[in-house]
Amino acid sequence: MLYEEGKDEDKTVFDEGITDEFLGIIESLLGKKLDLKFTSPTELFNFMNDPGAFLEDEEIIDEIKNLKDLISEMGDIFNG
Amino acid sequence: MANEKFIEGLSKFTKIPESKIREFLEENTLKNLLEHPESIKATQNQMEKFNDLKRLTNLYERLSKYKEYKFEKTEDSIEFLSSHFDRLSDKEKFLVAYLDDESKLLGVETISIGTLNASIVHPRDVMKKALEYKSKRMILCHNHPSGDPTPSREDINITMRLEEVGRLLDIQVLDHIVIGNGNHYSFRENNDIDVDYSLTNTQSKKHEAIYKRDIKDFVSLLSKVTKIPKKDLNFETKENEIKNFLKRPYEYLSDEKHINAIYMLSEIQAKYDKVKKDFAVKISSPWDVKNFIEDVYSDYENIQVAVFLDTKNQIINTKIIPDKLDLNDKAKFITEYAILNDSNSYILVNKEDNNFLNDISSEKLREVNKLKDVSNLVGIKLLDNIDFSESKFNSFKESGHINETENLDYSKLSLEGNERKDEIKKIRLDNLSKIIDNKKEINRDDKDKKKWVNWAIDR
Numbered sequence: 001m002l003y004e005e006g007k008d009e010d011k012t013v014f015d016e017g018i019t020d021e022f023l024g025i026i027e028s029l030l031g032k033k034l035d036l037k038f039t040s041p042t043e044l045f046n047f048m049n050d051p052g053a054f055l056e057d058e059e060i061i062d063e064i065k066n067l068k069d070l071i072s073e074m075g076d077i078f079n080g
Numbered sequence: 081m082a083n084e085k086f087i088e089g090l091s092k093f094t095k096i097p098e099s100k101i102r103e104f105l106e107e108n109t110l111k112n113l114l115e116h117p118e119s120i121k122a123t124q125n126q127m128e129k130f131n132d133l134k135r136l137t138n139l140y141e142r143l144s145k146y147k148e149y150k151f152e153k154t155e156d157s158i159e160f161l162s163s164h165f166d167r168l169s170d171k172e173k174f175l176v177a178y179l180d181d182e183s184k185l186l187g188v189e190t191i192s193i194g195t196l197n198a199s200i201v202h203p204r205d206v207m208k209k210a211l212e213y214k215s216k217r218m219i220l221c222h223n224h225p226s227g228d229p230t231p232s233r234e235d236i237n238i239t240m241r242l243e244e245v246g247r248l249l250d251i252q253v254l255d256h257i258v259i260g261n262g263n264h265y266s267f268r269e270n271n272d273i274d275v276d277y278s279l280t281n282t283q284s285k286k287h288e289a290i291y292k293r294d295i296k297d298f299v300s301l302l303s304k305v306t307k308i309p310k311k312d313l314n315f316e317t318k319e320n321e322i323k324n325f326l327k328r329p330y331e332y333l334s335d336e337k338h339i340n341a342i343y344m345l346s347e348i349q350a351k352y353d354k355v356k357k358d359f360a361v362k363i364s365s366p367w368d369v370k371n372f373i374e375d376v377y378s379d380y381e382n383i384q385v386a387v388f389l390d391t392k393n394q395i396i397n398t399k400i401i402p403d404k405l406d407l408n409d410k411a412k413f414i415t416e417y418a419i420l421n422d423s424n425s426y427i428l429v430n431k432e433d434n435n436f437l438n439d440i441s442s443e444k445l446r447e448v449n450k451l452k453d454v455s456n457l458v459g460i461k462l463l464d465n466i467d468f469s470e471s472k473f474n475s476f477k478e479s480g481h482i483n484e485t486e487n488l489d490y491s492k493l494s495l496e497g498n499e500r501k502d503e504i505k506k507i508r509l510d511n512l513s514k515i516i517d518n519k520k521e522i523n524r525d526d527k528d529k530k531k532w533v534n535w536a537i538d539r
Contacts, residue, residue: 018139025136029093029129048140052331053324070089071137077110078137 019044030063086110094129096122149185151177151219154266157255161221164188165259174201174222178215179254186213201238203245203458208419210251218246220256227261239267245457248412298322306341308333360394363387363427366475370468373398373429381433386414388423389463397421401428407447411454418460425461432469440467440474445481452482 019038027034036054038044047054051064087105091098104113104120113120117130151157157177164175172194178186189209192201210218220239224230231239239256246253255268267273299313312333315321325332329342363369373385376398384401399417401410418426428448444465452462464477476482 018142022136022139025132025139029132029136050324052328066089067093067136068140070086070093071133071140073086073089074114074133074137075141077114 026064026067029067030060032060034060083110090133093133094122094126096120096126096130151179151183151185151254154255154257154269157219157221157257158264158266160185161188161219161257162259162264164221165223170225172222172225174220176206176209177219177221178210178213179217179219180214181216183217183254186215203238203241204419204460206242207245207249207251207458208422210246210249211416211420215251217252217254218242219254221259223259229258229260229263229265231256231258231265231267236272239273241457243273245415248408248454248457249416250412295322302345306338306345308335308338308341312338363389363393363395366464366466366473366478369427369429369464369466370473373431373468377431380431383431385429385431386417387427387429388418388421389425389427390422391424393425396423407450411451414451415455415458415460418455419458423460425463426455427463428465430465430467432467440476440479440481445476448476448482 022044023034023036023038034055036047038047048064048068051061055061055064083105087098087101090096091101100120100122101113108119114134117127122130149156149160151160161175161177165173173190174192174194175188175190177188180186187209191205191209194200206218206220209215220242222235235256235258239253243253245251253273255266255273257267258265295315299310299315302308303310303313313325315325326342326346329339333339333342361368361372363372369387372387372395377383377385377400380400384403385398386401387398388396390396397417399414401413405413414426417423428451448462448465455462462482464475464482466476467474
C-alpha cells in the first residue's frame, strides 16, 4: 500500500511592512545592500542588538552598532 | 552618548558637516536640532537622510516597547494590539502576542494576512512561533475590515482549535480579540475563554528545567568532542548566545585550537545538511520505512522512532522517542518536534526483538489513534504505525487499523447570543471527552475523568 503525499500548503504571508521599511532605511543610510530578510519585528530587534549574529563584515557590524547608539540617543532626546 | 560622538554619528549618517552642526549647537540644544532640522539649512539630500534617521528612531522605539510590555488585563491587550492595525486596511490580519508565564511580552508575530473576509491561519504556524519563543501564553488578535467585530464561525473555530493544541503543549490562549472600527470583541470578556491573566503557569518551572538540562547536555557533548573545558562554555539558557558562539567562537575563546574545532564542527554541520538535502529519502510504502530504520538504527533493539516527513513524503528527520514517556507526554514530544521541523506528517516505527512482537492489541490501537487525533489538531498527519522485528512486520495502514481522522468541527455554530454559547459548550465537551479518554488511558482513573467532565460541563 502506498502512502499518499500531502498537498502543498499555502505559504503563510507575513506582514513584512515594518521590517522591510526598517531595513530599507538602514540600507539607505549605510549606502549598502545587506541582503537580509526579517520575518518579524523581534528578529529585527535582535539584529540591532547583535548584528554580528547576522553579518560577517566587521565594518558594517560596527556601523550598525553606531547607528543603533545614535537612534537610541535620538529617542532619548525626543522623549525628554 | 557624549555630544561629540552624537555629532560625529549624526554627521556621518546625514552627511551634514560636523562644523555646521557644532555651529548650530552653540546657541541651540540637541532637542532644537532634532525638532527643527530645517534651521540648520541642510541640503535636500541631507534632510532626506535626517528624516530617515527620525523614522528609524520611531520604528526602533516601537520595537523596543515589545520587550517591556506586560499584559495584566484585557484592556492592556486591546491597547497594545489595536495599535498594530491600520483602520483603513481592507485586509484581515491575524497576529499573535507571545508571552512568558508572567504575561510579559516576548514578541508579536503576524501569522497571516488574508482577504477582505478571512485570513487563513494554520495552527502549526501559530504554535511553531510559540515554541520558538518558549512562550507559555498567547493572545490572538485579528481585525474585521467590515468594522463589525462579531466573531465569525472561522474565528470561533480557530480559537477553540488553538486552545486545544495549547492545552496539549502547555501554552495558554489568554484571549482572542477581534478589532472592528473603533470597537472590539474579546473572547475572554464574553466568557468564551476563561483564563486568569494573573495565574502562573505551573508547567513553566518544568519547562525551564528541561531547557536547562538540554543546554547542559549540549555543553557536555561539545566539551567532549572539542576538548574545550566546560568552564569556557557557560551559556546559561540563552539560545542566541549559543548561536553566536558557534558563528563567532573567537569572541568567547582564546585558544586557537578550540576556535578551529568550533569552525570544523560548523563545516561538518553544513556538509551534513547538504548531504541530507541532496540525498533526501522518499517514503512511498511501509517497506521503505522498515528498510530505512533497519539501516540507520541497525545497532538498536526495542526502540520507538518517529520518522518526520515533508509534503512530498521525504524524510526530514527522525527521533527516538524516550521510552518512559506516558501517552500525553509522548504526544507533546512528537507534536513539538514535528512543528519545529516543519514536518507535514510522521510515521511511528517500533523496532523490536522477536520476543516482544505480539498481535495488535486494542490498547495499542487506541494509543496510535489518539496520537493521530492529537497531532491532527495542528494539521500534522500520523501516516502509519509500523511494528517490525526480524521475522514479523505489521503496518497499521496496510492492515486498515489507522482510521481517517475526522476534523474537529467547530463550524456548525450558530453565531447568536446564548444559543452560540451553548453550542460552544457542547463542542468543547465533545472535544474534551476525546482528550479525557486519552489522558485516562495513561494516568487518570474514573474519578479524575468525572472531574474533567464536570469541569467541562461547568464551562
